[in-house]
Amino acid sequence: MTIIAESKPKEYCDYLLRPGNTNCAGCGMSIGLQWLDQALAGEKPTLVIPACCGIVTAGAFPTSGYGVPTAAATFASSPALASGISAIAAINKEKNPIICWAGDGGTYDIGIATLSAAAERNEDIIYICYDNEIYGNTGGQRSSATPEGAVTSTTKSGKGERKKDIMAIMAGHRIPYAATLSVAHRDDFLRKIKLARATKGFRFLLILSPCPTGWKSEPDESTDLISTAVRSGLFPVYEVFDGKRYRINMKPDETPVEDYVKKQKRYRSVAADPKGLKDYIDQQWRYLIGMAKAFPATKDDGAFLATDVKAE
């Protein structure tokens, strides 16, 4: 599949994420926002953002800001606020997508009630969680997305609990489309945004988003880290149709998870023996392979996209 790059140069203000923003170097959110922009190919979404680093990005204009309409929701209620916008947009027959752009705190923790309710109502919203596995905006506290063993400012000797499986939770809502997106795999990332865009109803996209500040990693290694996370199996890249048909997009290649762990000081307490993470990978893949075998995606799932991309 070929994604055709836009040929017309953009004006400064046309970018979804404007140049000169205040995001940290190596932040996965920045890559995600740029690729979201590219996949939408000129279409202007309305962004609804709860408390998270992404709303700080919006705030520092003129040195930064989004080139699209942006609404800041309270921490717990971005899907609710987006539902309200979506209801009126439907009456007015507005076509531009309404996108919630939220961190893991606003998705896995405080926002899960409104997220679940919006998914249950099958609101016409694209919900994108950029999951950096930490409360990055308030000094690096643990969230329920933080992996086992990771040191945060509130888990000083490494987190004792496992990461919550938000994809299983969202699939359990039987939403039309849910997928994980890797910021190290652009084609797959853009395809999924386009597919989500072309799908009606509630769509949930999960991005593993490197945070050099919280992960204590090198900014220039961010995409390599995500590549390693995918290849080691720690971050499976897959999609779920209607909450019940699974397609695994990439298979791990036996890259040791140690390669991932040793480049992040947040894993210092388990770096010598990341057994917890290995068990997590094993169980996760047993589950995923089982689901993909028992409930496989059909060839029609996401198929229209082939023609869609060709037409571009």
Added chain:
Amino acid sequence: MREFITGNQAIVRGAVRAGCNFVAGYPITPASSILNEIVRAFADGSGTVVQTEDEIAAIGQCIGAAMTGAKVLTATSGPGISLYSENIGLAQMGETPIVIVDCQRMGPATGGATATGDGDVMFARHVTSGSYPIPVLAATDAMSAYRLTYEAFNIAERLRTPVILLSSKAIAMTRQTVDLESVELPAAITRQRATSNGTFQPYHVDHPSDVPDFAPIGGSQRVRFTGSIHGEDGVLTIDRKKIDAKLKHLNAKIVGNAASLELVEADLDDSAETLVISYGLADGAAREAVKQSREHGNLVSHLTIFSLWPVPEIALRAAITPSIRRVIVPELNLGLYVEEIRKQVPGVLIESIQRIDGGLIYPQRIVDAIEQIEINAARGEEQLR
């Protein structure tokens, strides 16, 4: 020992000294470092700290722990205390002691997450439906934050009530030199335990302003806990007499004990014509202004209020010495507390100094106000407001 610490660190130290053994919180600027510091303070096993999934859970866990007898604290900022509201009412209804720290930001909603202000002074007083009173203290710096955190635990335990301690971003995150060990503090108070004799009534009081004896939930005595209106036995009631008694008790327990809750610092001059009344973040500027103005030869009194609610009426009246002609109240809000002072001291010219943009009130503004006394008096009170 002199230390260089933030207001948030001082609050943690005050809590530990008061015997705090349970903290639940949710990350929020500028209160987050209280949670981070508590993790460190309880690393020796002296207490339990939980980072919850949101603010509703944070205060919910605190209520649960306090019902068993723990001394609990939770810390947040404006958006979080908004989510605490319903549970603060529950704690009031169940007469549950909790110390709630509000590190104030500027403005409503997200406001200025890293900007300061004292805008929650009325919100703290009226934070629950029904507006039943809650003691509210206000820190002026790291040292008072330490002392008032300790006092807040004592008030909470003694009156079995939530207590709100107001701090603000500038106090929370600014380092100051303090000597905490040198601070003289009263003995730590722990709730009066119920004796196991006779039939236990969890909310029984002899007089409306009394405080019921405490028994932990799940213990040998049967404790009922409910947010619904209830009688002394903790059972839901539609008996208007019982309802009236319970709600009047919730009020009388605080208002009837107001004299014992007054925490102020009075620096009075018997011949002063001007009185500066300050609290919170404006207090530092007020102290400096009073000092400078005295050096200029002016006769000025100064009253610092640490216990905002109930209003310290006795101290306020005592500060209005016979020669006082004018009161100046600097505040980092729209002049919220000055209205309370106006109610307390009718007939005295009152001038409000305000700032709400996240910046501080500079001492010079207060000095100018003090020294323009003749000009302002000629203009009349209305123009000063």
